[in-house]
Amino acid sequence: xxxxxxxxxxxxxxxxxxxxxxxxxxxxxxxxxxxxxxxxxxxxxxxxxxxxxxxx
Amino acid sequence: xxxxxxxxxxxxxxxxxxxxxxxxxxxxxxxxxxxxxxxxxxxxxxxxxxxxxxxxxxxxxxxxxxxxxxxxxxxxxxxxxxxxxxxxxxxxxxxxxxxxxxxxxxxxxxxxxxxxxxxxxxxxxxxxxxxxxxxxxxxxxxxxxxxxxxxxxxxxxxxxxxxxxxxxxxxxxxxxxxxxxxxxxxxxxxxxxxxxxxxxxxxxxxxxxxxxxxxxxxxxxxxxxxx
Numbered sequence: 424x425x426x427x428x429x430x431x432x433x434x435x436x437x438x439x440x441x442x443x444x445x446x447x448x449x450x451x452x453x454x455x456x457x458x459x460x461x462x463x464x465x466x467x468x469x470x471x472x473x474x475x476x477x478x479x
Numbered sequence: 480x481x482x483x484x485x486x487x488x489x490x491x492x493x494x495x496x497x498x499x500x501x502x503x504x505x506x507x508x509x510x511x512x513x514x515x516x517x518x519x520x521x522x523x524x525x526x527x528x529x530x531x532x533x534x535x536x537x538x539x540x541x542x543x544x545x546x547x548x549x550x551x552x553x554x555x556x557x558x559x560x561x562x563x564x565x566x567x568x569x570x571x572x573x574x575x576x577x578x579x580x581x582x583x584x585x586x587x588x589x590x591x592x593x594x595x596x597x598x599x600x601x602x603x604x605x606x607x608x609x610x611x612x613x614x615x616x617x618x619x620x621x622x623x624x625x626x627x628x629x630x631x632x633x634x635x636x637x638x639x640x641x642x643x644x645x646x647x648x649x650x651x652x653x654x655x656x657x658x659x660x661x662x663x664x665x666x667x668x669x670x671x672x673x674x675x676x677x678x679x680x681x682x683x684x685x686x687x688x689x690x691x692x693x694x695x696x697x698x699x700x701x702x703x704x705x706x
Contacts, residue, residue, distance in 0.1 A: 448561065
């Protein structure tokens with residue numbers, strides 16, 4: 424019983440870790456590739472073209 | 480696990496972003512800056528005499544370190560973003576019994592390149608500044624859909640049991656049969672040779688960046704996991 428509980432808790436926290444990593448990744452990509460704010464857009468301009476983000 | 484995952488992805492992303500940025504500054508950015516001369520009208524293809532010839536004179540990337548520093552910084556951010564997602568998927572596959580090694584990390588990276596750069600790039604090739612495109616919303620939607628569908632198709636090829644791998648064929652084709660949004664007019668601001676070369680060089684550097692990213696994600700992860 425104890426073992427089962429421990430296993431479930433561990434797999435929950437792994438799923439949480441994966442979700443955190445994926446969300447953090449999407450957040451960074453929104454900033455570097457998609458966000459339209461002029462300051463971000465201009466600073467990221469060359470990189471966005473080189474990485475073919477559909478940003479404007 | 481979460482700590483190892485985040486640290487490995489960030490280290491790999493920063494390193495791959497550095498590699499990608501150096502390659503871009505060597506190969507891609509000089510073409511981009513040549514394209515900008517046509518964007519701003521400093522050079523005009525199809526000049527007033529009706530000639531379709533333009534001189535190929537590539538500007539040097541110059542000494543605008545602030546500008547190129549931003550290219551470096553944003554490459555690191557982009558590759559860290561992709562690295563977090565890529566390594567999360569690798570770790571998930573690992574939990575299903577697929578071992579992570581730097582060598583198969585390389586394959587993951589190449590698969591990432593296919594899903595994120597090549598597949599959407601077939602419909603929407605990398606464009607020079609000044610290229611005129613259709614409305615951005617539908618293009619972003621097609622881009623995101625193509626990446627997700629292609630990634631699922633590659634996962635089916637890699638991990639699908641029996642005939643399920645064949646489902647990848649309609650998935651790989653679907654976005655291209657639907658077709659990326661496009662305009663009914665060609666504007667041809669920059670010479671076609673320059674645009675083509677820019678697109679090809681973008682793909683080449685992205686392949687190097689993504690291969691490095693996959694390899695390094697796996698490398699840092701296996702080091703952190705063993706510690």
